[in-house]
Amino acid sequence: MLAEIGLISVVLALTACLYAVGAAVLGVRTHSDRLVVSAHNAALLTFPLLLVASVALLAALLGQQYNIAYVWQTSDPNTPLFYRITALWGSQQGSLLFWCLLMSGFAVGALLLNWRTNRRLMPYVIAYTMATLAFFVALVVFLENPFDRYWWVDDGTQTGAIVAAALQPADSFAVPARDLAADARGLNPLLRHFGMIIHPPMLYLGFVGMLIPFAFAMAALASGDLSTNWIKATRRWNLVAWLFLSLGLILGGRWAYDVLGWGGYWGWDPVENAAFLPWLLGTAFLHSVMIQEKRGMLKVWNMFLIILTFSAVIFGTFATRSGLVESVHSFAQSEIGFPMFAFWAGITVISIALILWRWNRGELRDEHQFTGIVSRETMFVLNNVIFVSLAILIFWGSFGAPILSELFLTVDITLGTEYFLNVTPPLFIVLYILMGVAPLTAWGTMSVGRLGRSIFIPAVLTLLTVVGLYALGTRMFGALLGYGIVVFAGYVALYEIYRGAMARRRAQGESLPQALVAIFGRNRRRYGGFIVHLGITVIGIGVIGSTLFQMETQQTLTAGESLDIGGYQMVFNGLDNGQISEDGRVMDIANVAVVRDGQTLTTLRPRHDFYPGAQGMNTMTIAAAHSTIENDFYVLLTGWDTIAGTATFKVYVNPLINLVWWGGLILIVGTFISVWPTESTARSRQQAPIVTGARATA
Amino acid sequence: MSTQDWVNPNDAAASASTRSAGERLKFLIGGLMILGAVGYLVISGTVTGARFFITVDEVVGNAEYQGQSVRVTGAVIGDSINYDSENLIIEFTVVNLPERYDDLALALHTAVNDPENTRMHVRIENEVMPDLLQHEAQAIMTGALGPDGIFHATELNLKCPTRFIEDGPAVPAEHPEI
Numbered sequence: 001m002l003a004e005i006g007l008i009s010v011v012l013a014l015t016a017c018l019y020a021v022g023a024a025v026l027g028v029r030t031h032s033d034r035l036v037v038s039a040h041n042a043a044l045l046t047f048p049l050l051l052v053a054s055v056a057l058l059a060a061l062l063g064q065q066y067n068i069a070y071v072w073q074t075s076d077p078n079t080p081l082f083y084r085i086t087a088l089w090g091s092q093q094g095s096l097l098f099w100c101l102l103m104s105g106f107a108v109g110a111l112l113l114n115w116r117t118n119r120r121l122m123p124y125v126i127a128y129t130m131a132t133l134a135f136f137v138a139l140v141v142f143l144e145n146p147f148d149r150y151w152w153v154d155d156g157t158q159t160g161a162i163v164a165a166a167l168q169p170a171d172s173f174a175v176p177a178r179d180l181a182a183d184a185r186g187l188n189p190l191l192r193h194f195g196m197i198i199h200p201p202m203l204y205l206g207f208v209g210m211l212i213p214f215a216f217a218m219a220a221l222a223s224g225d226l227s228t229n230w231i232k233a234t235r236r237w238n239l240v241a242w243l244f245l246s247l248g249l250i251l252g253g254r255w256a257y258d259v260l261g262w263g264g265y266w267g268w269d270p271v272e273n274a275a276f277l278p279w280l281l282g283t284a285f286l287h288s289v290m291i292q293e294k295r296g297m298l299k300v301w302n303m304f305l306i307i308l309t310f311s312a313v314i315f316g317t318f319a320t321r322s323g324l325v326e327s328v329h330s331f332a333q334s335e336i337g338f339p340m341f342a343f344w345a346g347i348t349v350i351s352i353a354l355i356l357w358r359w360n361r362g363e364l365r366d367e368h369q370f371t372g373i374v375s376r377e378t379m380f381v382l383n384n385v386i387f388v389s390l391a392i393l394i395f396w397g398s399f400g401a402p403i404l405s406e407l408f409l410t411v412d413i414t415l416g417t418e419y420f421l422n423v424t425p426p427l428f429i430v431l432y433i434l435m436g437v438a439p440l441t442a443w444g445t446m447s448v449g450r451l452g453r454s455i456f457i458p459a460v461l462t463l464l465t466v467v468g469l470y471a472l473g474t475r476m477f478g479a480l481l482g483y484g485i486v487v488f489a490g491y492v493a494l495y496e497i498y499r500g501a502m503a504r505r506r507a508q509g510e511s512l513p514q515a516l517v518a519i520f521g522r523n524r525r526r527y528g529g530f531i532v533h534l535g536i537t538v539i540g541i542g543v544i545g546s547t548l549f550q551m552e553t554q555q556t557l558t559a560g561e562s563l564d565i566g567g568y569q570m571v572f573n574g575l576d577n578g579q580i581s582e583d584g585r586v587m588d589i590a591n592v593a594v595v596r597d598g599q600t601l602t603t604l605r606p607r608h609d610f611y612p613g614a615q616g617m618n619t620m621t622i623a624a625a626h627s628t629i630e631n632d633f634y635v636l637l638t639g640w641d642t643i644a645g646t647a648t649f650k651v652y653v654n655p656l657i658n659l660v661w662w663g664g665l666i667l668i669v670g671t672f673i674s675v676w677p678t679e680s681t682a683r684s685r686q687q688a689p690i691v692t693g694a695r696a697t698a
Numbered sequence: 699m700s701t702q703d704w705v706n707p708n709d710a711a712a713s714a715s716t717r718s719a720g721e722r723l724k725f726l727i728g729g730l731m732i733l734g735a736v737g738y739l740v741i742s743g744t745v746t747g748a749r750f751f752i753t754v755d756e757v758v759g760n761a762e763y764q765g766q767s768v769r770v771t772g773a774v775i776g777d778s779i780n781y782d783s784e785n786l787i788i789e790f791t792v793v794n795l796p797e798r799y800d801d802l803a804l805a806l807h808t809a810v811n812d813p814e815n816t817r818m819h820v821r822i823e824n825e826v827m828p829d830l831l832q833h834e835a836q837a838i839m840t841g842a843l844g845p846d847g848i849f850h851a852t853e854l855n856l857k858c859p860t861r862f863i864e865d866g867p868a869v870p871a872e873h874p875e876i
Contacts, residue, residue, distance in 0.1 A: 072867060150867065162867055180867050189829075373724050382732075389736045396740060401748070412751035412797075414769050416840055416853065419747025423739045554824075556784045619829045638826045639783020648783040650826050 003068050006056035006147040007166055010097070010140050013049035013104070016042045017134035024126040036123045040111060043126050046133060047108040050101040057094060057146050061087050066180040069164040070094055070146040076186035078584040083187050086197045090187050092321065093146035095200065100136045102201070103208035107133060110212045110237060118233045124219030132211055135343050143335050150175045189611050189620045193259050203248030203275055207313045209241025210278060213285075214310035214351075217303055221354040226299065226363050231289050236675050242286060243671040245279050250664035258623060263550065263634055263652035265660065268420040273398040274316030277391050281309040284387035287380050294443060295377060296367030300359055301384070307351040312391070314344040319399065372445030379438035386434065390427045394420065429485055432540060435533055436489040439496050458491035465491075482544045490537030493530040500527065524673050531670025538663030545656025554638065556648040562595075566653035568633050569595040573603070577642055586610040590637045590647045594626045602626045606637040606649070629662075631655045749840060754794035754818045757843050769840045770849065771795055772818060773809040774856075776833020788854075789821045792837050802857070806834045818843075822851040830856035 020042040027035030057070065061084045066072045074087040074094065089095040107129035115122060140146070148164040151172040155161040162175060191197075213234035220230035252272065253265035266272065285305040291298045318340035358364050372378070397415040405413035440454040466484045474480060497516070500523075504515040520527045555563045557572040564570075573591040581587055589607040593600050604624035611618045626633040632654040639648040749769040757763045757770050772792025779790040793815040799805035809815055810833070820839060831837070831854075841851035 066867075175867075183867055372721065373728070378725075385729075385732055389732070393736070393740060393743070397743070397747070401744060402751070405751075411756075413748050414751045415744060415747045416749055416769070419743045422746060423743035426735075426739065554784075554786050621826065621829055636826055638786065639781070650786065 002056045002060045002063070002065060003147040003149050003166075006053045006060075007145070009049045009053035009056065010100075010137060010145075010147075013046045013053065013100070014134060014137045014141055016045045016049060017130045017137055020046070020130040021127050021134060024123040024130070028123045036126075039123065039126045039130075040115065043111055043130050044108055046104045046130070046137075047101075050097070050104045050137075053147075054088065054097055054101045057097060058085065058088050061085070064177060064181065066177040066184050067150050067175050068146075068177075069148045069150060072150070072180055072184045074185065074187050076184035077181050079186055080583050082197075083192055086191070087187050089200050089204070090191055093140070093144040093148075095204075096136065096140050096144050096321075097146050098201070099204050099208060100133060100140060102204050103129075103133050103136060103211060106205075106209050106212055106237075106241075107215075110215075110234075114233050118216075118229060120225050121216060121219040121223055121230060121233070124222045125215045128215035128218045129211060132215075132347075135339075139336050139339065143339070150180060186611070189609070189618065192620075193255055199248055199251035199255050202244050202251055206241050206243075206245025206248050207275075207278065207317065209237060209244055210282060210306075210310050210313050212237035212241070213306050217306045218351060218354065221303065221351075221358050224358075224363070226358065228293050228296075231293055231302070235289070236677070238282070238286060238289075239671060239675045242279070242282050243668065243675065245275075245282065246664070246667055246671070249275060249279060250661065250667075254661060257657075259620070263552065263654060265657075268397075268417045270398040271316075271320050273394050273420075274312075274319045277312040277316060277395060278309050280387050280391040280394070281305060281312055284384045284391075285309055287387075288384050291377050291380050297369075297377060298381070299364040299366060300355060303355045303364070304352075305384070305388075307348065307355070308388075308391075311344065311348045311351075314340070314347065315399075318344050374441060374446045374448055374451055376438065376441045376443045379434055379441050383431065383434045383438060386427050386431050390424060390431075393423050393427070397423070428540075429482070432485045432489050432537075435536065436485075436492045439492055439530070439533075455492075458488055458495050461491045461495075462488040476548060479544060479548050482548075483541065486537055486540035486544065489540075490534055493533040493537065497527060497530050520673060521678075524676055524678060528670045528672070528674030528676075531673055532667050533670075535663045535665070535667030535670055538659050538666055540663075542656045542659030542661075542663055546654045546660065549655040551653040552651065554648065554650040556639075556646050558644070558646050563649070563651065565651055566631070566633075567596060568653065570633075570635065570649070570651060571595060572647060572649070575640055575642065575645070575647055576605075577640075581609075584612060586612065588637070588640060590635075590640070590649070592624075592635060592649070594633050604633075604635055606635045608637055608640075627658050629656075629658055632657045753797055754792055755816050757849070758816050758818055764843050764845065767840065767842050769838065770818075771836060771838050772820075773806045774831065774833060774835045774837050775810055775817075778819075779831060781827045783827070786824050786826060787821065788825055788827060788831070789819065790831065790837075791817050791819050792839075793817050795836065802836065803834075806836060810834055818849050819847065820849045820851055822854050825854060828854065828856055 020039045023035045023039035023042060026032070027039055057068075060068045060071050061075055062081070064071070064075070064077065070091065070093050071087075074090040075084050079087070083090075087094065089098040110129070111122070111126065114125070118125075145166050148166050149168075150162050150164055151169055152160050152175050153163050153169055153172040163169065163172075168174070213230075216230040216234045216237075220226055252275070256267065257263070257265040260267075285302065288298050288302055288305060292302050318337070321336055321340065355364070397419045402412065402414050405411070436458065437451070437455070440458075441451060462484050465487050466480050469480060469483055474483075497519070500519045501512055501515040504510065504519050505512060508515070508518070510518065551566045553563060553565045557563060559572055559574040562569050562571040571593040573593060576587075576589040576591065579587040579589060587607050587609050589605045591603060591605055593603050595601065604626060606624040607622045609620040609622060611620075621636055621638070623634055623636050625635070632652070634652040634654055636650040637647060638650050640646065749767055750763070751769045751771070752763065754770060754772045757768060770792075773795045775791045775793060779788070781788050793809050793812070794817075795805060795809050820837070820841075822839070822841070836857040838855040838857070839849060839851040840853035841849055843849050
């Protein structure tokens with residue numbers, strides 16, 4: 001029954017999407033407000049329908065309906081409730097359905113919140129969002145259906161065969177769920193981690209969220225309303241999508257650090273890079289739209305950027321889900337590769353053609369010219385150039401060179417980690433310098449002398465920090481330079497907040513805390529942005545420390561023996577072998593004490609898990625860590641001998657690594673501040689007059 | 699009378715135009731420098747980071763690849779895996795995996811069960827035993843084939859087909875009669 005409910009719901013959702021596209025386009029062409037309203041209603045309907053389908057699949061997972069192929073492949077009778085829920089996005093079909101639900105949620109949210117204020121753009125927004133959603137729902141219905149069930153068919157052999165199909169094949173019998181429970185696959189052990197549980201939904205939210213600014217940009221191009229309306233309407237959507245994308249990337253890094261057991265968090269894997277590309281382009285877009293809002297410049301560039309960002313989203317999804325690249329993250333090679341490639345190529349070509357058409361008509365002319373090298377505009381353009389260059393370099397290394405070599409050379413060529421470690425640091429350095437200098441520049445033009453005076457205090461603080469680090473024992477020139485550049489950006493952010501608060505204090509006679517609250521309340525975008533910059537600074541410090549100063553050792557110890565590393569002592573206190581957990585895992589656990597300056601800081605239990613029921617990969621090495629702001633003491637149990645009573649450990653000391661996660665948290669707080677609506681925004685939304693949308697397009 | 703009256707309008711326009719041209723030249727030079735720097739990064743990074751991505755057949759069969767840093771893909775023979783946990787040395791044997799296949803699991807299964815298939819011994823040091831290293835996994839290794847006939851890997855990535863190919867259940871012992 002659940003499979004039928006799910007299947008019918010997704011088919012109805014697809015129908016609603018297609019109807020919404022048709023009605024919206026026809027409504028605009030015939031100036032029929034009724035049709036546009038009807039399209040709007042059909043678009044709104046997609047969310048409850050996809051919600052019903054998702055709930056049906058979730059109920060099937062919770063109810064152990066192993067006769068549904070997806071349930072059989074991602075859970076088993078030992079799967080804990082929590083992982084049963086997260087199995088909803090644990091494999092290709094379920095994650096595609098979940099992706100559709102989130103995309104529909106974003107689209108419906110944007111349609112509801114902007115229906116009154118941006119009626120002229122709405123028919124086109126409906127058409128673009130629903131066409132995109134229709135494509136993904138069609139993939140679910142026709143190629144990756146999570147509601148396929150197992151049927152027993154007579155194939156002429158003695159036992160017959162089990163086949164998976166959405167509709168019952170002729171002369172077949174449904175197989176009872178209980179008969180299939182015994183050899184159900186269960187969730188991939190790699191996915192049984194908190195980071196992996198919320199990392200995909202965050203990343204999906206970031207990806208699908210980019211649909212909204214893209215659809216509004218396309219609506220602006222199609223409708224001819226090329227004012228800043230589309231930018232104002234999507235600023236928050238863009239920030240929300242960027243926030244989720246950032247969260248997804250950070251959580252993915254955390255998952256890799258905890259689960260993959262190599263003491264790192266970013267491996268320049270093609271799929272990681274595919275998720276990083278929209279973040280880079282989206283960040284460039286977040287900055288460059290400010291120039292269009294303030295100065296009416298970069299209109300064409302902004303259109304290109306948002307198209308490239310969404311194009312990167314679709315390309316990343318295609319690369320991950322089609323098996324295009326060799327990666328530990330890839331899904332199965334599946335039939336969705338070609339349709340996704342065609343969709344990606346189609347939307348990119350159509351979007352660029354629309355821009356060129358409007359540009360050719362002279363409708364995307366900038367209202368101002370660049371007036372000076374030292375100006376906020378130039379800094380933002382430079383920032384954009386560096387972000388886009390980074391995206392190009394990473395795309396080339398991950399996809400460009402391998403694909404071109406496959407097409408045009410007799411031998412395939414890949415670019416490994418070394419390539420990324422060589423080409424990206426110079427550009428990240430320039431980005432941090434720009435993050436420091438740009439907030440101190442003025443719109444229009446500015447003299448170098450004035451800029452120098454603005455920079456003076458943050459520069460002095462930076463110099464003092466570097467001297468302090470040197471005095472504390474940091475001698476590596478590269479590290480001192482890196483820390484200097486990164487903390488300079490942070491000091492500028494703090495200095496600007498301080499200057500703003502002091503100006504307010506002088507003007508209003510408020511206390512410093514009151515002034516701080518007031519400036520954040522009055523200009524959330526600006527000061528939230530500075531908090532984001534602070535977060536990026538803290539991440540930068542963490543990356544430099546953990547990359548340049550990581551220490552590692554490996555030793556075999558008998559109970560009572562110890563090893564020393566980075567000022568720590570680790571004492572091995574014996575093994576707990578063959579521990580059985582609730583979900584059937586067999587765990588071999590080492591007990592170790594972490595000692596510093598003669599004091600036991602903590603006891604850790606690095607372990608090795610064995611999943612007896614899992615097919616294929618059935619072991620997991622689970623690291624244990626003692627975390628402080630200063631560093632992580634990170635231990636892996638790599639081997640043991642129960643007869644000899646020995647255990648072998650690989651131990652890392654990762655300096656400042658926790659700043660990467662703390663920086664991420666600061667970045668999230670800053671983005672929240674920027675996104676949070678002001679009273680005037682909420683009021684204007686409520687008071688916006690209702691205009692006749694379709695007529696307005698005439 | 700304003701001071702502007704003392705300036706010939708044509709001169710002022712010419713001066714603004716010259717200033718504008720000067721600014722444009724600065725932007726052009728700056729843009730070209732950035733383009734040059736990015737181009738240099740791409741080319742130098744590609745030259746130093748490029749690795750041939752080849753099969754076991756190719757690396758074993760062509761002397762030109764010996765000693766050269768390459769990326770090789772192969773299918774892991776489970777029985778050959780030997781892990782020295784004290785010294786963190788992993789050794790195993792891979793067999794040739796064809797460049798193109800439709801079904802990775804099937805390709806791996808066929809490869810490891812073909813006794814005629816080209817084999818290559820792999821050694822990687824200072825590496826914790828990866829959980830994915832097991833029979834019929836796809837190994838993607840970066841390193842060089844030494845004169846000893848052993849592929850000395852510096853980087854090892856693994857792909858386990860059962861994670862990616864969603865096969866179906868076996869026919870239950872009790873099933874209805876058609």
